[in-house]
Structure formats: C-alpha cells, structure tokens
Amino acid sequence: MTTLSRRKFLKISGATVAASAVATSGCSLGNSGAGTKESGIRTVATYCDLCFWKCGAIATVKDGRLWKIEGNPLDPLSRGRLCPRGTGGVGAHFDPDRLRTPLLRRKNRGDEEWVAVTWDEALGTIAEKMQKIKAEYGPEAIALFSHGIGGNFLKHTLKAFGTPNITAPSFAQCRGPRDVGFRLTFGEDVSSPERTDIRNAKCLVLIGSHLGENMHNTQVQEFAEAVGNGASVIVVDPRFSVAASKAKHYLPIKPGTDLALILAWMNVLVQEGLYDKDYVDQYGFGFDHFAASISTATPEWAYIETGIDPDVIRETAREMARYRPATLVHPGRHVTWYGDDAQRSRAIALLNALIGSWGRKGGFYTPQSMDVPAYPYPPYPKPLKEKVDNPGHRYPFAHETITTGIREATITGMPYPIKGWFTYATNLLHALPNDQETIRAMQNLDLMVVVDVIPSETAGWADVVLPESVYLERHDDLNVEWFREPFVAIRQPVVASPHDQKPGWWIALQLANKLGLEAYFPWKNAEEYLEKRVTAAGLSWDELKEKGIIRGQHQPIYYSEGVPAEFPTPSGKIEFSSPQLAQAGFDPVPRYTRPTQGPEGSFRLLFGRAPVHSFSRTQSNPILADMMDTNEVWVNANAAARLDIADGQYVRLRNQDGVVSNRVRVKATERIRPDCVYLVHGFGHTARGLRRPFGKGASDAQLVTRSAVDPLMGGTGMNVNFVTIEPAEDNHA
Amino acid sequence: MSSRYAMVIDTAKCVGCMDCVVACKTENNVPEGYNRDWIVQDVRGTWPTLHMEIRSERCNQCDEPPCVETCPTGASHVHDRGGVVLVTKELCVGCKACIAACPYDARFIHPDGYADKCTFCIHRVEQGLDPACVAVCPTRCMTFGDINDPNSQVAKLLTSRKWHTLKAEAGTKPSVYYLT
Incomplete structure (x- = not known):
C-alpha cells in the first residue's frame, strides 16, 4: 500500500494534458506489442456518455491518440450529428483532473485526504464493510444512487447482494x-428519449423547456427542423431563452404560475368549442x-396570476387548436419546480x-423497441424488507x-437504518436539494463508496473512491431504447485508460467475487455478456461491433398507421377527471394554488442548462x-441598475x-x-x-436549501428559493 | 467561371450551441484559449419585446481580403481553389498586420508564433467533405458550397431567402452569408 498525501495526490493529478496524452498513446489499444507505437487512422463505433441521450458516435484515433468524435450516420438518435458535449467528449479522456487510482x-469524511491503494485492497475493504452491515442490519441497509446506463452492472451486483434500495x-x-x-x-x-414528434409538429408549445440550451440531441435537431x-x-418562460427567440409568441410568465396559464388555455379550448370533440x-x-x-x-383570472394578457392567452389557445392534432405541448424534462409539479x-x-x-x-408517437432478451441471470434474492424511501406509501x-x-431514512434510521451508500456517476451534493442534509x-454511514471518473464534491465525502474508465475506454450495456424506430447500439473501448481506471463492469464483477456472488456473473468480461445478449436477439455480434448500431424494422407509430389506441388507466380511457387521485385525497382535476412569494427585495432563483455542459460532470x-x-448570474438590466x-x-447571492x-x-x-x-x-465547484x-462561478445547488415536496410522488420542487444580490468584496480580480 | 466557396448560415435555425466551435477545435487542433469560430447572440429591444439573432461567426473568406493586402511576407494569400484565404505559417513572422486589418477580429497569433484562423477546412473540402463545423451542426443550419454554381445549395438559398453579411460597409465582400 502506498501512502498518498493530498499534496502528492494533487501533484499526481496535476500532470498536464500533454503528459496524459503520452500515457495514453503509450498504452493505446491496437498496439501489437510493447514499444510499438500505433500509427495511422482508425475509427471505432460506440455511443456517447456525455448525457443520457446515448447518441451513436464514431471516434477517430490518429497515430494512437484520440482525435475526434462524430455522430454515427446509422444512428436514429444522433442522425450522424452529435451535440457540442458529444463532440467535446474527447476532453473526457484527456481531462487532467480525472481520478486515477483507487x-x-x-x-475525516469531507477532508479530501486520501491514501492510494490497489483495486484489491479497495474492493476488499468495501466487501468487508458490506458483509458487516449485512450481518448487523440486513442487505437492505445498503443503498445505490446511480445515474446512466453505466450503472447497470453495479446495480446487478447490489441486487444480487439483496438490496431493493436503488x-x-x-x-x-x-x-x-x-x-x-x-x-x-x-x-x-413519455419515457426517455421522449416520444415527442417535434419534427412533424406544426405548433410547438414549450413551457420552461429550453431546447437549444438543453441539448437533448434528437429534440434539438427536430426543433430546428420544425422551426425551419x-x-x-x-414559448412560456420567465427568461427569454434561445427557444423564445425562435417563437411566434413569447409569454414572459411570472414564475410559479404555469398551471394557471394551462388551466386558462384549456378553459378557452372548452368554452370556445375548439378542442377535438371526436377524440x-x-x-x-x-x-x-x-x-x-x-x-x-x-x-382574465389567469392574467392576475401569470401577468399574461388575456387576449394573448386566447390567441395562443386558438393557435394550438388551429394546428391540432399536430400541436405538441412539450411535457418538459426537469420539471421539479414548485411542488405542484405532478x-x-x-x-x-x-x-x-x-x-x-x-x-x-x-x-x-408510440415508441418501438428492439426485442433483446436480458442476460439469463439467476433470480435475485427477494429482499425481506420493502424499499425504505416511501414508508406507508405516503407518496x-x-x-x-x-x-x-x-x-x-439514512438520517432518521426509520423505517429501518441505511448504513452504506454507493454512488455511481452522480454528484448528490449538486443534484439533491439541501446539501447539508445530504452531508x-x-x-451517519458506516460505508460510503463513490464510483466516478472525476473527484466530485460527493467523492470528497467517500470512504472509498473507485476511479472508473471513461466511456471511450470501456464496454457498457447495450442501448436498447424505446424510440421512433427500434435499434440496438453498443458502447466499446476506443482507447485504453491512461492510468489505473477500470470499467464499471469490471468493478461490479470483482466486487461480486469478493462478496461470494460469483454465481451472478457467469461471464468473464463484458464482451461475453454483450455477445450472448446480441446473439440471443438473433443479431450479428460482428455487425454490431463494426457498425455500432443495428436498426430494426420500422413499425407503425401513430394511431392513423394502425397503432391501437390503448390507455392502461383504471378506466381504460384518458382520465380527464381521475378517480385514482380523488380516492387518494387529491384533486381529480388539477387546481391552481398561488406559489409562495419571497421576502421583499429578493429574487426567485431559477436554474437551467448550457449547451456545452451536463449537470456538474x-x-x-x-x-x-x-x-x-x-457561469454568470442573469439579472434584469433595470433591476440591476x-x-x-x-x-x-x-456579486454574491445570499x-x-x-x-x-x-x-x-x-x-x-x-x-x-x-x-x-x-x-x-x-x-461553483468546491x-x-x-x-x-x-x-x-456560483452553485445553484448550494443555494437550494429549501424544496417543496410534491404530495403525489415525493419530487422536490427547487424553484422555491429566493436570493438577494450583494457586491463581492473584491470586484476586480 | 472559377469556383467561389461560401458558407450560408440560417440564423432562424441556429441555437448557438457551439458545436461548430468544439468541432473546429478537435478537427484542427486549435489550442486551448483560442477559437477559429465563435457564437454571437445579437439581442435587440427591451424586456419582454425582444429580438435575438444567433450567429456562428468566423473568417469571412473575403473576396477583397484586407489581411492579404496588408501582409508583408505573402504568408496570407488567396488559395487557388474557391477563393479561400489561407496563411502559410512558414512564411508568417507574426507581425499582426493582418489582425489589425481584419474588420472581423477573425485572426489570432497561434502560440507557435504565426497568424491563424478559419480555413473553411480546405483539407476536408478538397477530400469532398464539408468543413467540420458544417458537418457536425445538429440544427443543420449551415450550408457550404460553390456560390458560382447556380445549382448549388448555397446559391439557391441566397436567391430564395433574405440574407445579410457582416460589416458589408467595410467593402471586403464576405463569403459567409446569414439567412434571416
């Protein structure tokens, strides 16, 4: 075991881009032997991991060094074109801040003081603590927070271990x-990727959805196509977004009042008889x-709440009716805003x-998917306890x-204690409201494990940090999405990891071995796993490796093409009034309540995305x-003056x-x-x-100390925080 | 008639995502801190009555390029195909006369000491490919081609749509056109 002070850790992490590039080309895939330097150009088809859209990509390696990444023309998601993050994915491999060793x-937790250890020692420590927790509290006392498809293998290990808390x-x-x-x-x-037929929409309504800044690739491509x-x-948004600049109607709504506007739109459609009566x-x-x-x-009622002129509300409602059914009111994606979000x-x-x-x-549209069987694993042990997150089904x-x-539950120990956390590729301190609660x-944990590619804030609180290979250096599970057309895509290594990073599948497998769960890993490496699934689906493994994507046959996706109109609700119909909600004590038809206002002189804090970044990753x-x-804090010019x-x-925000x-x-x-x-x-990384x-820059997450919890489903509405602005003491540096 | 390469960019479709900037960086190994292309968000009006034109900008590959005019060594020159303005880095002494002459602030001195800028990815174009920025754009707002060919997509777009060029008053005759 080597001891590594933080100073030394920083020094090691401090190698330049050029230095890590040397390390990369020194161990490039495709080298035929020690000391042979790869030359020429080669390409590998894979899929992106800069966000969860998972676009098909072709990576090009020049003389052993990763050069560029472009969209895979065969891929229905990217249609041959990646977003700026995907194109910039090259930087994920060369990032000098990457985690390098376990x-x-x-x-103390949070001190970010580490000892570098071997994988064997790191995984041994984890397994030992897991068994101890299991003996004392049961396997359910381990929880996994995971984001993205890369977490599939670790989920498998933890399900095999016996926890439902994923x-x-x-x-x-x-x-x-x-x-x-x-x-x-x-x-x-509406699933993910959303089943929105933006491409064919004649009228598109975006409520706070900032397509173009939010770069979910297919949606942005189709948005541009629809605009064209x-x-x-x-566009309904308190901010004149990029999408707003493309809009025929921009409705600068008072934050938190969207539901009043939507109810008024529906009121107009019903009162004026403009809705689709037959449907x-x-x-x-x-x-x-x-x-x-x-x-x-x-x-007129909605005007008082929203600030939107009643004539504009009528005009936009009629606009929606004019183009129906090719009018799409986009459901949004990040919609945890005010607690009335469901x-x-x-x-x-x-x-x-x-x-x-x-x-x-x-x-x-009605999405389609390729029939690719799951790997035939043995059944997981049935957890003795129900999930811990929603006791008594209060949501x-x-x-x-x-x-x-x-x-x-981790704080209170109720309904039962949680003593171990794994986080995979999610930075909880930037993702959950109230970071002090997360801390x-x-x-309260006996074991905190972080698996990630970068040393996030959350990694700083871990007992054990496991450095994963970035997506360009590893296999992952097959991407089999529900989409416009069926397809299956593969992620496969393009270049070798520059240091002692390992793929998620390897980490999950080795941990399972240490936990005595070998029976759950009948495969020895990810290729064996993938090939078995692909072959079971009746597809060619060689073709998938070569092309990156195999597309299925186009199926009908609209009612007009013969898709049956089926609604798996209790009534079997579209529930305009919901008996389910009424029975549970909620409004069967949505009802508006005015959002709470901030202190005099304060501003409501809103946050969103930029096209070149994903989360805090x-x-x-x-x-x-x-x-x-x-980042910058956007302030209305008059308000600033x-x-x-x-x-x-x-400035600083308080x-x-x-x-x-x-x-x-x-x-x-x-x-x-x-x-x-x-x-x-x-x-605002710390x-x-x-x-x-x-x-x-400033972290919105740090300022989101409060949230409004959705009584239907437990979502945390985060647009309920207010700030004042004060000049920063040092204005010029 | 000889070819004249041009880029036509539809500002109605552009979302300013910077994919063009990122692709240029990887394709051409543009060093950190420098860009050959960039995004401008041109906002007019007052809240909430606003208009915003989003543009992907770069060297305008002018027909009358002041950078070539002013270059003392002949490093800056007009390429024999398509009228593309290029820099022969071996001839460049880094005097910055071209940078002063360019009305578009499109050039910079590369850390290796020579003037650098957009080449319309001539290395790709001569292989029959689009420039990297055009090829990656997820909104497909950029079109590249020979404007002297009346059947080209660029020529057709300019006859069917309204457009403008940047600082037309400078008289440099840009070859990057913006559809409105």
Missing part, C-alpha cells in the same frame, strides 16, 4: 412529476366533471388530450425510488471548459436562509424578468480535486 479516506435523482429531482402526471392521464409516461418548416412556436368523446373519461372544474379558470404535468397531459395529440402525427403515485426518501446523511473537461469555464450593479460586476454563494459575475440583460435571477447549473473548475 483511494481510501485517510482523515435510486437515481432523475426521478424525484427531475422528470418524475411529468411521468406521474402522464401516467395518471394516459396510463403511460415554419412551425408556430409558443375526447371516443377516448376520454370524466370530461364533464373536468369541464365544470375548469369553468372559472378564465383568461398536477401541472397532468394539466399539460390534459391539454394535449384536448388537442388530441397523443398517438397522433406531430404530437406523441402514493411514486412509481420509482425517491432519493431524498433514502436520504431521510448529515453521509455522516463536465466542467473539468478541458475542451468544454474552453467553451464555458464559469436599481441596485447599482453593473454588467460584468462580481438566500433566504443566509447561505452565501461563491462570487459570480452579473449578466445584466433584458432577457429575464425583474423578479427572478438565473444560473446555469453545475458551476471539490479540491476539480482544479480547473474549482471556485469558478
């Missing part, structure tokens, strides 16, 4: 309310009750139902595991950091609970309302190992 904590922030901190709202209405959710075809775009008659349930419930939600999402689902867009061209419509529920929970990528190395704050000036941000420059702009400010998420982005 690390054991040396001092979760991801993508539910309760992101798309959960949307999926619940759509399930309650249509019996199905002259689609009528209606509603044929497929709808509880329409009369619904219509009566929204009869008072007039545009009901707001349900209202969006109902608006689409009135337009008749579900199942129709230009609305929501009755949560159909996935609630991260913050696991966090709470409290982590302090890419700020150390040298290519993407070169595009954008910090009133506060005597200049464009470009450094939230309602006295939390003060890192200093950040002001973007004084006409592009935002005077009652809110906006930050791009993912900046992890010392993230040397490039350390201290650059």
